[in-house]
Amino acid sequence: MINVSPRAWFAGAVAASALLLTSCTSDSGDGEATDPQSSPPSVSESQDAARAQEKKLTDQAQAALAAVQVGKLLEAGAERVTDGIHTEPTLSQGKTYKLNLVCVGRGSAHVTFTPADTGSKVEVPCDQSVVQQRITAHKLPVRIDVEGVKGSTGVIAWEIDRI
Secondary structure, eight states, rough: OOOOOHHHHHHHHHHHHHHHHHHHSOOOOSOOOOOOOOOOOOHHHHHHHHHHHHHHHHHHHHHHHTTTTOSEEEEEEETTTTEEEEEEOOTTOOOOEEEEEEEEEEEEEEEEEEEEESOOOOEEEEEEEEEOOOOOOOEEESSEEEOOOOOEEEEEEEEEOOO
């Protein structure tokens, strides 16, 4: 006979009860709910799922950038497409840099520079492809803005490398 402490037995009984309750109330997969009193996911469950999805997209975008990094990393970040990127990186006047961007999600985003002669306006599709552009800091400060096109979702990751 196996000697089991009462505390361990109780913990096992609770776990078994939870498993049985879960299996008895789970969806049968035929499109009909088995419990008419069931409720939609709670706000915290929805927020947790959204955070997990955002982390997954961020990891994918950052991995794509890591594969193309050239030179010494100067500055980098990742933002939701809906928030956009608005940065004034610390650049040296007259120096040339490489801006790498990748968007993972749906839709696209537009990149603009101030002053405008820093780099060309470019569209970044949210299809995991990396968009690269050489930028030159002719006049300081330089501002880089990336705005998502209406309806676009996902994550944009970016980095500026010294070349």
